[in-house]
Structures are given as structure tokens and as C-alpha cells.
Amino acid sequence: MSYLDLTILDLHKALVEKKVTPLELVKEAIDRLKKDDNNAVEYLMEKEAIELATNIGEIEVDNPVWGIPFAIKDNFSTKDVPTCGSSDMLKGYVPVYNATIVEKLLKKKAIPVAKVTLDELAMGGTGATGHLGKTYNPYDPSHKKMMGGSSCGSASVVASGIVPFALGSDTGDSIRKPASYGGLVGFKPSWGRISRYGLFPFTPSLDAAGYFTRSVKDAAMLLSIVAGEDKNDFTSSNKPVENYVDNIDKPIKNISIAVIKEIVESISNETIINQFKETLKIYQNLGAKINYVSMDKHLLQTLFPTYYIMSCSEATSNNANLDGIKFGPYFDGTTYIEAMKNARTKGFSERIKRRFIIGSYSLMKENQNELFLRAAKNRHKIVDEVNKILKTNDVIFLPASPTTAAPFDNKVDQLKDEYLIADNYMVIANFAGLPSITIPCGFENDLPFGFNLTGRAFEESKLLNIAKALEDKLPYYNLSVRSKK
Amino acid sequence: MGYQATIGLEIHVEMKTKSKMFSSSPVGFMQEPNTFTTPYDLAFPGTMPVPNKQAVINAIRVCHALHMTIDNELHFDRKNYFYSDLPKGYQITQDKRPIGRDGYLDINGERVEIERLHMEEDTAKQLHFPKFTLLDYNRAGIPLIEIVTRPCIHSADVAAKYVETIREIVSFLEVSDGKMEEGQLRCDVNVSVKKDSDKNLGTKVEVKNINSFNHIKIALEYEIQRQIKAIESNEKIIQETRRYDEENKATKSMRVKTDSVDYKYFPEDNIIPIKLSQKFIDDAIKTSNELASEKRVRYKVKFNLNDYDISIILSSLPLANYFDECAKKSKYYKTIANWLIVDIMAYLNKNAISINEFKITPEMLVELINEKESGVISNKIAREIFAYMLENNVNCKTAKQRLNITGQTSDxxxxxxxxxxxxxxxxxxxxxxxxxxxxxxxxxxxxxxxxxxxxxxxxxxxxxxxxxxxxxx
The missing domain is CATH 1.10.10.410 (Arc Repressor Mutant, subunit A)
Incomplete structure (x- = not known):
């Protein structure tokens, strides 16, 4: 086993004890990236990473990310490093500034080694729609199973054991769903907890920056580093950043855990349901109270359409700068309108154009009331219901996905509750701006699956504490394809 | 047969804040193209808007001057459209809740009703060449306020005077220099004409591209006459956008308006609604400059100046400031006005400089005026000293010494x-x-x-x- 296979905090120990150097780690990570066959890489930062590792200076004992290699989802702006959002529209675009989350990690001397794939412009959940094609799930060497998305590349490289953590973004469940398919810890904190400056916007009121790790403690430690108010992001919270590791091992006695009945009931996979019941027992044994609560099934069925209308509408506007004049490839035209039409027709994939058309249609004056505004109103209704549950419960606990990683050619009935509810409910955390974490909880046919915990806004400390309590009782700490073998 | 014209105005004012509406880029006019920008102004993916506090304070002050109701919460919306000068493909503006509503200005005894005032960001400037167009992003993101009247004006005179008054307000509040020629104040006009006997308004025509105060009246008078003539010869007025053609002193058709554009407005979620406390609003108003209209009353009632003198002094803020500085140190208001209007203005005009570049400070001028008025020196000597001060850039005392003027004998x-x-x-x-x-x-x-x-x-x-x-x- 290589040091690179460790979690961040264990790796930090090895660095402090000088068992390994950042340069060795970076070289090995690059080597693994080159050998990796999961199509997860947009841009290999070989030169940049080796230079950073070479000039890193003395070990910083109190800085757990010092010299730690990591990967960045390619929708975070990175100065002088190509960033295309896995879209041909931004092929060759080299940003002039770093996203705040990247900047904070660079300041702490963590070392980015790669920009990794996503569903085109983060719009998608399969990890198959980026301009480089499918990103594969390392748990399925036959390359038939999806990684899930949109943060497919980030999930893939962490699950492969190439890096101990990777940045992702989450608008509906884009971190937490692939985390389930990849047996990873996938964490999106409260809206406003981490600056979004430099994250390519998809749906600003839902977007959150977050990351994948292989332990809950790593996730807690990272949050203390990357959270905080940012003068460049007006929506970033000025609530003080805590030391999220401090309370991570507190006993969880008397904690109230809510389970939404209708969501569990919409899942048909028995392995997942049985394992879910097992984990509930674990929580009970730890002294937590389990409360089965109810949510209106009809309201749950509106989660996906509400999300889809909101996100498509905002996406049309957020990507309107990609018009072939300011950004994107230039395809001639006799007028500016023609040039823009050409660029947007040829630059975006059909899937993206479909979303833009739906979004545009929803925003039209004659449709706004019926679609966009109705979705916005419904969102508030959902948020009210969820906050009611969280008033008397500390967290909501549910399976993160109704199945393990689905095959790429999966045909799902999108009108069935299993899809409408169980496969899409995690957007609740985005609607309400709540911190939400997926942790690995089981396997079926060698494919992992995870469960999700969603807590009250800005109560990350408690959420991580509850997640860690379960992680401690399960054999999935530092899970990766390598550690599993 | 009598006709009535109905006019509504939309005025855009570029603010001269230190930084832009939503970015930290400095605001610079007439600078090297594309040097006053940040990634946000060029719509680099991932950049976010951060509202400019001073722009909000400015908007509050203008709202107050226009007797508007000021919203206690700030909301911003996106106006979506594709255009080559629009970096993001949308403009951040205030659609549903403008910061100011329902104000008015009294012009020549008539009340001009102002429907709304809102803040937004300017677009890039286009420089057109025969085969290509260049974009200058220095202008992109400069804070704008848009002031919209109701269609309630019935003469070119009042319309022109209204625009002039808006310019006076924004320049005295130091919100903008309000130079139309430099695009700091832009004015779009809607005009319709109907027969006196008609109940409903006539077809609305928009006139754009009026870029000087003098042109407003000419353009409007032309457009009103054009529409009257058309009605008289039974032609149909087309709903269209026309532009003012400076050379021919006429309006020319630009494009016929079909269905109005759907801007698909929706809230800007990157700026959460901002509560404006009553204290914040009150402070903005309290610390605001004195308006020209307030000065006008003060000069008349307290200083006893005549209307002509007042109008000259208030023709620009620097001139008024110069006068006020003098008036703080001397009670000979009429004499100060005379010197300012006659001697100083003549000098400024002759040398083609502004009062800001004038070397004799208010303190220096007041010293001279006080000596003259208290009878220490005669008017003739005062003028000699003034000439010497101007030429040699010295104060009154030094000028007197060098000129060997001991002063008038009162012995x-x-x-x-x-x-x-x-x-x-x-x-x-x-x-x-x-x-x-x-x-x-x-x-x-x-x-x-x-x-x-x-x-x-x-x-x-x-x-x-x-x-x-x-x-x-």
C-alpha cells in the first residue's frame, strides 16, 4: 500500500514523520492519473504540480493539507490552467483568476494535480455527458456502470485512490449522488458557507461548492480551511468558521434522527433497505432517537419538476455569456446575431440546448407564472415542510440513492416514485440551503452505495459528528478501489 | 383644430462612483480602452456581482431630491437579452422593486410625475468600423440610475427644462457630471400627438440618440410637428424608434417596433435582498450636498441676490461652491457675486479654464473684497490689486506690499x-x-x-x- 492511499489526516502524519515527501506523492498521483482508464481527466496539471511540490518548503506541522495532492472539478476557475466545464463551448479557455476555494487551498499549500471531468457545465447526473464522453465508475472495470454526476471526475479519482480528496459542486445532488455510487464521503455544506466565487454558475440559489473525501474527519477538517466570508461572493455567510474537527467524536446520545417514510417506501432494492435498517439500529444503539416522519407524497413528486424548471431557467441566463463573441469558439456570421446563433448552436450539445429551451420557455412572459414562478413558490413550500421536520429533529437520514451505480444504458421510468422521489429527493438540501453529507454504507454485487444525512443550516459541526458516529461503526473508513482489493 | 403632444422621458445617468456597480474596478471616463476592468466586467465565468454601497447612497439622494418613496429593501433582477455590448448576456437591474417610486419635479409651474428610479449597470461601448466592431469594457458595469417619468409632459419646453433640472440635481449631488455630450446623461423620449378632442393618446414614437441639451427641444418640436402634419394629411403614425439627426435637425426612422422584446426578468440570486435601515437612508440624505434649488432660495432670501446673478452662480457646481466658500467668510454677498460674474468669469472665459483651475482662492478673493468694502482701498485700487494677484499668483497682502499700496487713508x-x-x-x-x-x-x-x-x-x-x-x- 502506498502512502497516497491514506486519508488526508493519515497522510499528513506520514508527511510530518518524513516518511514521504510532497514531490513523491505528486509524482505518484500523476503516474496513477496517466494510467487511469476511467476518463476522468480534463487537464493534467503535471508541470504545475511538480513545480509546487518542488518549491513547497518546510513541513507545516499544524497544516493538515500541506503537500496533499487533490483534484478540481473543471467548473472551478483556475488561474492560467485551462477550465472548460467539460464543454466544447469553453475549449481552450484559460481563466485569469482562481476560484476562492482553490485559492484558499493553494495558500495552505495543498497541490492540485488535475482538472477533472463533469457532465457538461454541471448539467446532468450520469457523468456521461461531458465533451470527453463517459467517465467510468472504477468499481466496474467493464465500464458499463456510471459514476454518476455531475461531479463524475472528482468522484472517480477519489474512489480510484488517486487523490485523497477532490473538489466538486452540488446543485441537485451532484456531489452526494456520485459519492453514493463511488463509496465516498461527499459533502455539501450550507448555502453560503463556502464561497462560490469562481464556480461556474448553474443555479446560483442552489449551487454549493463541496468535496469528496474518504473519511468524515477529513471532510470536517477541510471545511475549517475552505469555509468563510468572501468579499467576492456577496452571498457568502459572515457566520464564524468553526473548528469542525473539535466536536466530531462527541457522543450522539439523545440526537433525533428523522426518516421520511415516503422516501424509504419508494425504494425497491432490498439490499439497500435492509442495510438502511441495520444502520438505524446502529444509531439506536448509540442512543439516538429515530423518528419516522411523513411528507406529502404529491409534494415529493414535485421535487424533480420544480428543480428542473428552476435550474434550466437560470442556466440559460448563467451561460448567456458563452455566445461566441466574448467566450466560446467563433463561427462567423454577417451580424452579431448570426455569429451568436452559430456559436451557441454548434458549441453546446443537444442536451444542453434542450435545457436552455425549456428554461427559456419557462421564463417567457406568458409562461413565467405557470412555470418559473410556480416552481419558485413550490420550492418555498418544500422548504417549509423540511424545516418543520428539522425543528424537532437534528438530521434527516435516508439512503442517498435507490440503487447502486446504474448502467449507462439504464432505462428508468421517470414517472415512477422510485425515480421521482428516491432518486431526486436530495435536492431538498439545495432548496433549503442545508448541509448534507453522503457516507458509504454498504455494497451490493461489489458496487458501493451510501446513505445521506442532512442537517440544519450552519449546523455542520453536529451533522459531521452524527456522520462520524456511523462511519466509526461501519467498515468503510478510507474506502477506495485499492483499499477494497 | 388644436393638438396635444404627450411626452414621457427615460433618462440614464452614469454615476461617477470610485468603483463600478457590481465590481471593484475603478470607474474611469475617456481612458485607454479596456484598462478599467475586472474579470466580472468581462463576464468571466464564475465571477459574481457585489453591489456598490456608494451607488446605493447616490440613488437614495437622487430619489430624495425627486420626492420619491424609497424602498426599504434592495432587490436586483436580471434583464436577459443577447447583444454584442452586453458581457453577461443579461444586465443586472431593478425590475420589480426599483429603489425609488412615485416622485415628481415641478417645472415651470407644471408637475412632472416620475414613475420610478432604479439602479443598473452600463454596457460595454462599441466602436464601429466599416468591417468590424471593437468593444471597450471600461464602460461595462459603470453604475447607472434610470429615471422614468409618466407620459405627463405636454411641451418640448418643459421636457427640455426637466432634463436640465435632472442634470442640475445629479451634478449638485455629485452623483454624475451629467455631460450629455460624453454620454454621462442619456435621454430617450416617447412622444405622441392627439387631437384635443380625442380621448385616447396617439401612437407612441420613441426618439433616441439625443446627445446634447440643446437638441432635446429641437428634436421634440420637430417630432411633434411631424406627427401633427402626418395626422393632418391623414397618415397613420407608426409605432417606431427614431433617432435625432443633428445635421438636419430632424428625427429619422431607425426601426419599426413590432412586439416588444421579452426580457425574461427574474431575480438575481447572487445578490440576496438587502435591508435598508431607516437610519441608513436618513444618513444618506442628511450627508447629501445642498441642491441647486435649495441654494437658489438661500441666495435669494438670505443673500438678496437677483435672479440673473443666481442663475449664473448656479450654472455649475464648482462655481456655486466657490461662491459659497466666499460667502462663508464675507457678508458682502452682492460684491462677491459681482466679482465672480464679471471679473472672474471674464478671466476664465478669456483663458478657457474652469473655476477649478482658477488660482485665486475664495480666501484670497474675500480678503480683497473685505478690504474694499470696509473702505481700506478704493474700487480702482482693488482692481489693480486683483490684476496683480492674477498675474503673480500672490495674495492680497503681498500684492499690496509689492505695489506699494499702503491703503486708503482714514486718518x-x-x-x-x-x-x-x-x-x-x-x-x-x-x-x-x-x-x-x-x-x-x-x-x-x-x-x-x-x-x-x-x-x-x-x-x-x-x-x-x-x-x-x-x-x-
């Missing part, structure tokens, strides 16, 4: 000696005076002045002269 004994000397040599004038010829007194005083080289206090001399004359009855 009773010295003047009396001079008076007696003159009287001794002008027996005939004494007789004339006692015979009731008033001219004789003036002649005698003139002689004293001449002899002294203008250095005696005229009123004191006059008093002593009368005393001495009466002695020789």
Missing part, C-alpha cells in the same frame, strides 16, 4: 489737511457750493482724491469736506 488729520489745501486753492468752488451748486462738492472731493492718488477714504473725505465748507460760510 482724519491727514485728510483734513488735504481738504484745507484744496479749499484754499478753489475759492470759486466754495462760492458755488454755498450758492447751492451740488456739482461743486463733487469737484472738490475729486480734487482731493486726485491729489492723494486715490488713497483717501471717499466717504470720510466727503464728510470732512462738508464740515470744512460749512466753516467757510
Amino acid at each position: 482724519d488729520k491727514a485728510i483734513r489737511d488735504l481738504v484745507i489745501e484744496i479749499l484754499n486753492n478753489n475759492e470759486q468752488s466754495i462760492k458755488d457750493y454755498h450758492a447751492g451748486k451740488d456739482r461743486a462738492l463733487g469737484f472738490l472731493i475729486g480734487q482731493v482724491m486726485k491729489k492723494s492718488g486715490g488713497k483717501v477714504n471717499p466717504s470720510l473725505t466727503s464728510k470732512i469736506m462738508v464740515e470744512e465748507l460749512n466753516r467757510r460760510k
Whole structure:
């Protein structure tokens, strides 16, 4: 086993004890990236990473990310490093500034080694729609199973054991769903907890920056580093950043855990349901109270359409700068309108154009009331219901996905509750701006699956504490394809 | 048959804040293209808007000057459309909740109703060449306020005066220099004409591209006449956008308006609604500059200046500031006004400089005026000193020393000696005076002045002269 296979905090120990150097780690990570066959890489930062590792200076004992290699989802702006959002529209675009989350990690001397794939412009959940094609799930060497998305590349490289953590973004469940398919810890904190400056916007009121790790403690430690108010992001919270590791091992006695009945009931996979019941027992044994609560099934069925209308509408506007004049490839035209039409027709994939058309249609004056505004109103209704549950419960606990990683050619009935509810409910955390974490909880046919915990806004400390309590009782700490073998 | 024109105006004012509406980029006018920008202004993916506090304060002040209701919460929306000068493909503006609503201005005794005032960001500037267009992003993101009237104006005169008053307000509040020629104040006009007997308004025509105050009235008068003529010859008025053609002093059709554009407005979620406390609003108003209209009343009531003088002093903020500085240090308001309007303006015009570049400070001018008014120096000497101050850039005291002016004598004994000397040599004038010829007194005083080289206090001399004359009855 290589040091690179460790979690961040264990790796930090090895660095402090000088068992390994950042340069060795970076070289090995690059080597693994080159050998990796999961199509997860947009841009290999070989030169940049080796230079950073070479000039890193003395070990910083109190800085757990010092010299730690990591990967960045390619929708975070990175100065002088190509960033295309896995879209041909931004092929060759080299940003002039770093996203705040990247900047904070660079300041702490963590070392980015790669920009990794996503569903085109983060719009998608399969990890198959980026301009480089499918990103594969390392748990399925036959390359038939999806990684899930949109943060497919980030999930893939962490699950492969190439890096101990990777940045992702989450608008509906884009971190937490692939985390389930990849047996990873996938964490999106409260809206406003981490600056979004430099994250390519998809749906600003839902977007959150977050990351994948292989332990809950790593996730807690990272949050203390990357959270905080940012003068460049007006929506970033000025609530003080805590030391999220401090309370991570507190006993969880008397904690109230809510389970939404209708969501569990919409899942048909028995392995997942049985394992879910097992984990509930674990929580009970730890002294937590389990409360089965109810949510209106009809309201749950509106989660996906509400999300889809909101996100498509905002996406049309957020990507309107990609018009072939300011950004994107230039395809001639006799007028500016023609040039823009050409660029947007040829630059975006059909899937993206479909979303833009739906979004545009929803925003039209004659449709706004019926679609966009109705979705916005419904969102508030959902948020009210969820906050009611969280008033008397500390967290909501549910399976993160109704199945393990689905095959790429999966045909799902999108009108069935299993899809409408169980496969899409995690957007609740985005609607309400709540911190939400997926942790690995089981396997079926060698494919992992995870469960999700969603807590009250800005109560990350408690959420991580509850997640860690379960992680401690399960054999999935530092899970990766390598550690599993 | 009588006709009535109905006019509505939309005015965009570019603010001269230090930084842009939503970015930290400095605001610079007439600078090297694309040097006053940040990644946000160029719509780099991932950049986010951060609202400019000073722009909000400015908007509050203008709202107050226009008697508007000021919203207690700030909301921003996106206006979506594709255009080559629009970096993001949308403009952040205030659609549903403008910061100001329902105001008015009284112009020539008529009330101009103002529907709304909102903040937004400017677009990039396009420089068109025969085969290509260049974009200058220095302008992109400069804070704008848009002020929209109701269609309630019925004459070109009032419309022009209204725009002039808006310019005066924004420039006295130091929100903008309001130079139309430089696009800092832009004005779109909607005009329709109907027969007096008609109940409904006529078809609305928009006139754009009016880029000087003088053109507003000309353009409107032309457009009103054009529409009247069209109605009289039974032509249909087309709903269209016209532009003002400076050369021909006429409006020319630009494009026919079909269905209005759907801007698909929706809230800007990157800026959460901002509560404006009453204190914040009150402070913005309290710390705001005095308006020209307030100065006008003060100059008239407190300083007793005439309308002409007031209009000259208020023709620009720097001039008014200069006057106010002087008026703080001297109560001879009329004299200050005279010097400012006659001597100083003549000098500024001759040298083609502004009052900001004028070397004689208010303190220096006041020192001179106070000496003259208290009778220490004569008007003639004061002007000599002024000329010297201008030429040599020195203060009054130094000028006097160098010119060897000791000042007017108010020494009773010295003047009396001079008076007696003159009287001794002008027996005939004494007789004339006692015979009731008033001219004789003036002649005698003139002689004293001449002899002294203008250095005696005229009123004191006059008093002593009368005393001495009466002695020789």
C-alpha cells in the first residue's frame, strides 16, 4: 500500500514523520492519473504540480493539507490552467483568476494535480455527458456502470485512490449522488458557507461548492480551511468558521434522527433497505432517537419538476455569456446575431440546448407564472415542510440513492416514485440551503452505495459528528478501489 | 383644430462612483480602452456581482431630491437579452422593486410625475468600423440610475427644462457630471400627438440618440410637428424608434417596433435582498450636498441676490461652491457675486479654464473684497490689486506690499489737511457750493482724491469736506 492511499489526516502524519515527501506523492498521483482508464481527466496539471511540490518548503506541522495532492472539478476557475466545464463551448479557455476555494487551498499549500471531468457545465447526473464522453465508475472495470454526476471526475479519482480528496459542486445532488455510487464521503455544506466565487454558475440559489473525501474527519477538517466570508461572493455567510474537527467524536446520545417514510417506501432494492435498517439500529444503539416522519407524497413528486424548471431557467441566463463573441469558439456570421446563433448552436450539445429551451420557455412572459414562478413558490413550500421536520429533529437520514451505480444504458421510468422521489429527493438540501453529507454504507454485487444525512443550516459541526458516529461503526473508513482489493 | 403632444422621458445617468456597480474596478471616463476592468466586467465565468454601497447612497439622494418613496429593501433582477455590448448576456437591474417610486419635479409651474428610479449597470461601448466592431469594457458595469417619468409632459419646453433640472440635481449631488455630450446623461423620449378632442393618446414614437441639451427641444418640436402634419394629411403614425439627426435637425426612422422584446426578468440570486435601515437612508440624505434649488432660495432670501446673478452662480457646481466658500467668510454677498460674474468669469472665459483651475482662492478673493468694502482701498485700487494677484499668483497682502499700496487713508488729520489745501486753492468752488451748486462738492472731493492718488477714504473725505465748507460760510 502506498502512502497516497491514506486519508488526508493519515497522510499528513506520514508527511510530518518524513516518511514521504510532497514531490513523491505528486509524482505518484500523476503516474496513477496517466494510467487511469476511467476518463476522468480534463487537464493534467503535471508541470504545475511538480513545480509546487518542488518549491513547497518546510513541513507545516499544524497544516493538515500541506503537500496533499487533490483534484478540481473543471467548473472551478483556475488561474492560467485551462477550465472548460467539460464543454466544447469553453475549449481552450484559460481563466485569469482562481476560484476562492482553490485559492484558499493553494495558500495552505495543498497541490492540485488535475482538472477533472463533469457532465457538461454541471448539467446532468450520469457523468456521461461531458465533451470527453463517459467517465467510468472504477468499481466496474467493464465500464458499463456510471459514476454518476455531475461531479463524475472528482468522484472517480477519489474512489480510484488517486487523490485523497477532490473538489466538486452540488446543485441537485451532484456531489452526494456520485459519492453514493463511488463509496465516498461527499459533502455539501450550507448555502453560503463556502464561497462560490469562481464556480461556474448553474443555479446560483442552489449551487454549493463541496468535496469528496474518504473519511468524515477529513471532510470536517477541510471545511475549517475552505469555509468563510468572501468579499467576492456577496452571498457568502459572515457566520464564524468553526473548528469542525473539535466536536466530531462527541457522543450522539439523545440526537433525533428523522426518516421520511415516503422516501424509504419508494425504494425497491432490498439490499439497500435492509442495510438502511441495520444502520438505524446502529444509531439506536448509540442512543439516538429515530423518528419516522411523513411528507406529502404529491409534494415529493414535485421535487424533480420544480428543480428542473428552476435550474434550466437560470442556466440559460448563467451561460448567456458563452455566445461566441466574448467566450466560446467563433463561427462567423454577417451580424452579431448570426455569429451568436452559430456559436451557441454548434458549441453546446443537444442536451444542453434542450435545457436552455425549456428554461427559456419557462421564463417567457406568458409562461413565467405557470412555470418559473410556480416552481419558485413550490420550492418555498418544500422548504417549509423540511424545516418543520428539522425543528424537532437534528438530521434527516435516508439512503442517498435507490440503487447502486446504474448502467449507462439504464432505462428508468421517470414517472415512477422510485425515480421521482428516491432518486431526486436530495435536492431538498439545495432548496433549503442545508448541509448534507453522503457516507458509504454498504455494497451490493461489489458496487458501493451510501446513505445521506442532512442537517440544519450552519449546523455542520453536529451533522459531521452524527456522520462520524456511523462511519466509526461501519467498515468503510478510507474506502477506495485499492483499499477494497 | 388644436393638438396635444404627450411626452414621457427615460433618462440614464452614469454615476461617477470610485468603483463600478457590481465590481471593484475603478470607474474611469475617456481612458485607454479596456484598462478599467475586472474579470466580472468581462463576464468571466464564475465571477459574481457585489453591489456598490456608494451607488446605493447616490440613488437614495437622487430619489430624495425627486420626492420619491424609497424602498426599504434592495432587490436586483436580471434583464436577459443577447447583444454584442452586453458581457453577461443579461444586465443586472431593478425590475420589480426599483429603489425609488412615485416622485415628481415641478417645472415651470407644471408637475412632472416620475414613475420610478432604479439602479443598473452600463454596457460595454462599441466602436464601429466599416468591417468590424471593437468593444471597450471600461464602460461595462459603470453604475447607472434610470429615471422614468409618466407620459405627463405636454411641451418640448418643459421636457427640455426637466432634463436640465435632472442634470442640475445629479451634478449638485455629485452623483454624475451629467455631460450629455460624453454620454454621462442619456435621454430617450416617447412622444405622441392627439387631437384635443380625442380621448385616447396617439401612437407612441420613441426618439433616441439625443446627445446634447440643446437638441432635446429641437428634436421634440420637430417630432411633434411631424406627427401633427402626418395626422393632418391623414397618415397613420407608426409605432417606431427614431433617432435625432443633428445635421438636419430632424428625427429619422431607425426601426419599426413590432412586439416588444421579452426580457425574461427574474431575480438575481447572487445578490440576496438587502435591508435598508431607516437610519441608513436618513444618513444618506442628511450627508447629501445642498441642491441647486435649495441654494437658489438661500441666495435669494438670505443673500438678496437677483435672479440673473443666481442663475449664473448656479450654472455649475464648482462655481456655486466657490461662491459659497466666499460667502462663508464675507457678508458682502452682492460684491462677491459681482466679482465672480464679471471679473472672474471674464478671466476664465478669456483663458478657457474652469473655476477649478482658477488660482485665486475664495480666501484670497474675500480678503480683497473685505478690504474694499470696509473702505481700506478704493474700487480702482482693488482692481489693480486683483490684476496683480492674477498675474503673480500672490495674495492680497503681498500684492499690496509689492505695489506699494499702503491703503486708503482714514486718518482724519491727514485728510483734513488735504481738504484745507484744496479749499484754499478753489475759492470759486466754495462760492458755488454755498450758492447751492451740488456739482461743486463733487469737484472738490475729486480734487482731493486726485491729489492723494486715490488713497483717501471717499466717504470720510466727503464728510470732512462738508464740515470744512460749512466753516467757510
